[in-house]
Amino acid sequence: MSHDHRHFHERLESQDDQSINPSANPPLAELIDPARRNVLKGGLTLAALGFFGGGLSACAKASASPLLGFKGVPVQLDPGFDRVLVAEGYRAVPFFSWGDPVESGAPVWKADASDDWQAQLKQAGDNHDGMNFFPFEGETDRGLLVMNHEYINPPLHPSGTIDLSKPRPLDEVRKEQAAHGVSVIEVKKGKDGQWQRVMESPYNRRITMLTPMRIAGPLAGHALMKTASDPAGLEVLGTLNNCATGVTPWGTFLTCEENWPNYFINRDPADYTQRVSHKRYGLSNSGTSKYYAWETADARFDATPAADQPHGGHVNEPNRFGWVVEIDPFDPKAQPIKRTAFGRFSRECAALSLGGDGRMAFYSGDDAKGEYVYKFVPTGRFDAANPKVSRDLLDEGTLYAARFDADGNGHWLALVHGQNGLTEENGFASQAEVLVNARAAADRAGATPMDRPEWAAVHPTSREVYVTLTNNDGRGSKQPVDKANPRPNNLHGQILRIAEQGADPTATAFTWELFLLAGEAKGAKDKDGKPVPANLVGTIQGDLFSSPDGLAFDAQGRLWIQTDFDDAEAAMHNMGCNMLLCADPATREVRRFLVGPRGCEITGLAWSPDGKALWANIQHPGLSYPASDGKTRPRSTTVLITKEDGGVIGG
Template identity: 65%
Template sequence: MNKPSSSDFHQHMSAHDDIAVNHSDHPSLNDVVLSRRQILKGSLNAAAMGFFGLNLSSNLVFAAGKNNLNIPFIGFNSIQPQTDPGFDHVVVADGYQAKPFFSWGDPVVTGATDWNADALNSWQEQLKQAGQNHDGMHFFAFPDDNNRGLLVINHEYTNPTLHKDGITFIDGKRRLDDVKKEQAAHGVSVIEVKIDKQGQWQCVYPSVYNRRISALTIMHVSGPLAGHDLLKTVDDPAAMEIIGTLNNCSNGFTPWGTYLACEENWHNYFVNQDATDYQSRVSHHRYGISTGKTTKSYGWSSVDKRFDATPNAELPHQGYVNEPNRFGWVVEIDPFDPDSKPIKRTAFGRFCREGVTPALAENGQMAFYSGDDTRGEYVYKFVPQQRFDKTQPHKHRDMLDHGTLYVARFNNDGSGRWLPLVHGHSGLTAENGFPSQAEVLVNARAAADQLGATPMDRPEWATVNPHNLDVYVTLTNNYLRGTEFALNAANPRPDNRHGQIIKIQEDQADPAAISFQWELFVVAGEKAGTQNADGKPVAEHLVGNIEGDIFSSPDGLGFDKDGRLWILTDYDDEDPVMENMGCNQMLCANPQTREIKRFMVGPRGCEITGITWSPDYTAMWVNIQHPGLSYPASDGRTRPRSTTVLITKDDGGVIGR
């Protein structure tokens, strides 16, 4: 019987998710070792602007491509880090308040039972409740009422706290009901919210819009892989329907009012017990699918045959060998149609996608930016073939099925290029394992290897500055950079514990541009001369160039309507390297001056993730994922619950001003 704590399980999951599986050579990269002086002095003119996080209700702002912004100052005083190992609260800047709004186990659909603090809810009950580990989310306002909207929230994965006895194996097998409960706790929640008579945001029960989407929900397949042999299994020989969505981390949205959930570390759920096949089958090997009898994290395959992808010649389509190919996609959800079937949009390509952030130019040209969250993976963008017409917003439902996927190459001189992942281009041919565009999209990582893309330090969230379409991407960390991948100007630290944020400026501010300029917006870490608890100065590789409050491991990002950049962190707050950082935090940055202030600190053991606003920006929702103690009860006894927090200003004003 295995009963790790929630915090231990998160660390185990992070370590497993973070195993580098990119072993390709990249001759186009230079083995350049940059000193800290070069990094901080600006060898690439590392001052920077913003990133793009269009959380502007359900509507996108048409950016004019202007670069001279009048960014308002950050109108709050910084708060201190929280280094107390027993800290179990959320703290925000003076003049603001934060309260729990929507927690794991809260009711979603009609007939939901109350959350059981002893984790005794059945899997059938969990299907009607909020899932675990809230992550990316977005607020969609009703077209005729900005005081009413739909809050759509990802549930990334599950913790042992989901079960009374934690994660349990009996004779090497999981309990079927436990696995079904975990599957029910994955996915997405859609919840109606509105301002009540007292002027407070509240969840609406019942609501015809409230909905749970899980790893048990039937989804439609659309785009180039619809009906393709690579997606066929013994249960779905037509390759047109997929059961469930997994590991929904960050997100995106569209100007026609739909939500885009992204399937990140889906590989943890599958096994292929044929080690020989594992080495030869690119679609398994390059994504790190386990060869063990059970997965390292979940063990679903021990009781659910769908997650055993070992080839079986006695079954049609070799059984479930293609089941992993059915995950790693962008899932489009219409929150305003509760009867609609989610759609897996395969034109976006398949990898461990952290998010899919939209950029929309004034002429209707769009792009969607993504990171592949593993050490040494890549930054991508998808450019739809069709432009968006704001006069006919609802005639674009199929534009996500046609377009071009690109991967980024970051040159050491601050220039960059988007490389198209198109069959027949630059070696993406049958001779190299890509007989058609379908193989290119299913094996996007291997295709990016072939093109010589730049391996990055765990690329995660992207966001776009709505004022000028500058793109920002978090490179969270990579403590083995120097031993696994060549150093370069975009990833200059061999032992990168604290990460960096990179800014991309497309040529002519065109989302469809092939070339771009890039620079390091900020290198995270300690202040020079800072001492540890033992009185010794921190190591040089732990020092950053932050103008303001220190932080580590930037992860989530978002822009508010005024152009302030909000940064959310995810690091192991029990790691001695993080002793000065304290608990995970949310900060606010001025994209022009690079001033950074700490706005919020979460409870011990949590990740701060997911950010969205009300249309007038007087309300902000942020997620507290996998708190390690007893939050939100904060009583030292109650089972911790991932929670969406509502933040408002005491005077009712715009947050951040």
């Protein structure tokens, strides 16, 4: 079963990694003067990368970090490794696993996965991802832990497999839909000092693919949102492929819909070719949809136009996904809201930067090879004295895409109808078309194609923005090499650091640098004793890693980095299982804090208000975690990490 599980995950990952950006935006090499251009043509060297304001050369000078108060853990190359290894002096215990009861009346998870879809609606979903902790007002030892459930794996079903060769059984599809979405659970610190769940809390709830959600903002009621099942275009059923998250200053949870195109199909070749809202996002146009073939049991996932149905049937259903969804964790009766002013793409996160004057920006990556970094700036300002009035600020603002210039400067390009070529003559009849087709709008505006931009994190004091670029083996072939993406066949990824002009989150100009290149050490040898190719060498000061993905700052300004690589492939590069690391932004030193079980991704972080408890997610473990007995089907699991002496995590 574990082999099938891993194979299925790898198949889904390969669908996510497709490059579909057709734009001919100029490579940054063309913007560099001839003396520097030869760096990109002649190959990558660490000396050449020192061009970035001393940023990378500073790595070699870094001294031991005062921020990192723990001993790093070693890589784990054992193919049977099936536990969590955390730094000395810490403990990591399973806290919340797929199938655990959430809502009142939920049954206890059955080890044979025979629970039906009605049970799954009340149980923890699959593949835990981004999460946040929301304390109750005036309390530090009690709060709500809110987390995404990105997608599902075959162990969800008793057979441990999903047969895509024939129409899917509706009950199986419903269970998969119920295992997507979000969980809200109440947690508190007990008298023994340990955090635990509150099992019968009125706040506990599941939000799934079967939960009605209000459409708000510029697309509410628009023709592009109307379907045969929702002729008003005002309410959509469900949210899916929820990856990273964000929070608002008024205390709500933002969940982001990532690889939603893989759930839909349009079988009409002529329509698919001319329909930008389908083709530019890579919907399937033959066979079945790329993930689970839900369309064989649930008609709304078949986006093939139907002339005999109102609004073309379900042709607009894909337009209703790819948004930021706002959830009020403290109001179980509140309907989730899809905020369409944010724009539509395969969004990883909505990382908040809040200025002292109440102005805001939310930063996001579009996780595919050659896609873009975005930010959304609400028009209004947050009023801390009256936070509830601020809620509808998310329905009006400006979406920007980033251009990274070769000299270390950058610009936010407004994706606004009538600006930067976004006109009716170029296929954008209104702001609604700009937002629904944000990728195509960024193409036209001239944004810089990036190496799979994923999570963003904002430093708690400087407001510098860090962005993970996970990897891109198509760099140098499908997208040109440039200064922000300097390695061809980039298997290991990098992290960028952005400084907004004047530390103003609403600025339209910024400076940027490569914070680090992930990968192997300088002078490393391959299994045959030959020097590792230059494109695999990183600039990490400290513990090595590949494919940075999740990213978060703690209150002390430590940068936590989570990885997502194929650990079978990574074993060849001595990277081992996926891991959680911590970096000092000043010295750039990196230390490995935690290693997960074989086959998993490490993702999602949340801290208690005092910083003494940390929750992290072990997504799609490949063996039998958390049972770790080699027999029990694996379960995505949130682990609780505490320090044995009761101190602050990482210090």
